[in-house]
Amino acid sequence: MLAYFGPQGTFTEQAALGLGASPADLVPFDTVPAALAATRRGEAEAACVPVENSVEGAVPATMDALTEGEPLVAVAETVLDVRFSVLVRPGGGEVKTVASHPHALAQVRHWLAEHLPDADVVATTSTAAAARAVLAGEFDAAVSAPVAVRHYPLEVLATDVADVRDAKTRFLLLRRPGALPAPTGHDRTSVVITATDRVGALSDLLAELALRGINLTRIESRPTKGRLGEYRFYIDFDGHVAQPRVGDALAALRRHCPDTRFLGSYPKAEAGGPTPGDEEFVAAAEWLAAVREGRGA
Ligand SMILES: O=C(O)C(=O)C[C@]1(C(=O)O)C=C[C@@H](O)C=C1
Structure with a gap:
């Protein structure tokens, strides 16, 4: 089993697949510490987590979780291009709330100010958690990874959304020491x-x-x-x-x-x-x- 920062449809899931994980092995966890804890307990062979983004910097949850608890060591890294899709419920009306992971929101601040200036911006645990919450009717729009629309029956309001072209996020694959x-x-x-x-x-x-x-x-x-x-x-x-x-x-x-x-x-x-x-x-x-x-x- 390979733990990753989920749920399904996160950038981290794509990173794990890019590092050669087979889809059947992947198990999502809602937080980075939870994915790392499953690896420390030996329930997961390895964990894939985000570590830094070229626009917003380090992912504090990952940094802290790497120093708290038993040591884990990185055995591989991968870097993904980061561009977002904005997803809404099919036929959904006005967008009053827009949700995403804080790192994602920081990368689309200008786009939101220009295209959804009146929407309230809400932080969720991940970009895919935002898509899931939109589906559940909790928020009106999610700033998500483009692949999220394959997992959640939502409509694409905008694609290729990014304040900074060529933004990238680096991910690590971590195991128990060996x-x-x-x-x-x-x-x-x-x-x-x-x-x-x-x-x-x-x-x-x-x-x-x-x-x-x-x-x-x-x-x-x-x-x-x-x-x-x-x-x-x-x-x-x-x-x-x-x-x-x-x-x-x-x-x-x-x-x-x-x-x-x-x-x-x-x-x-x-x-x-x-x-x-x-x-x-x-x-x-x-x-x-x-x-x-x-x-x-
Ligand atoms: O929420 C996700 O989809 C993630 O994989 C997390 C994350 C991050 O932590 O930076 C990964 C890439 C993007 O920069 C936005 C969010």
Whole structure:
């Protein structure tokens, strides 16, 4: 069973299918924490959840759920283009209320102001939950994934709705810790670190990556929910932990901050340049071994 952030017809369902899940294996959960909890309990083999959007940024529910509870690690990612359809009940009258996931609403703010200026905007747990609620008569219109209309007998009021062209959302496939995906040469590593409160703490962490020629691809912070001013940093960087330079960097991060959680090394969805090779790291380790054994200098 593969858990995903549902119900049927979410972007996340499409992401899970794009990652090779078979439709018969997919089981929807109404929230990201619920999909991850089913995976932690072993009821689901893996969970597919949204992690960040190019317009609205990180999905806080996913970030928090990744640090609360037993560790899960990402084994794959995928990126989807995000454009919405606005769905209404067939023959439905005036649109007085429009519903969707907060991330979706944030991506169509201008469109709503122009086309449905008088409608009340209501947040739902997901874009597909909004479509389901429109069908049930709770709201008049839903901002949904285009595929939602295949699952819910609604009418399409508008297609291709997006304030920002080329908006994209990134999704992760997460499992309980186990064998890591093999390095491909185009990988990403994710960690979450609770930085200690001292001068230069974050700069020291980032320097460990820079010193080893590792490209930082994302950094986000979330409060620890403990003391005001105490943060967790979600850091993504190029490379796979199996590579000497990346493994070295990860150990250094862990030395700085014992509260470091590994969130996975997995192939990148979008091809970038290959991660720099590790030849000089391997050569230096061999040289050091020789020095220690009295074979070299
Ligand atoms: O509600 C959905 O359809 C989702 O899969 C969630 C989500 C998100 O969390 O950003 C995914 C893609 C879109 O950016 C809007 C909503």
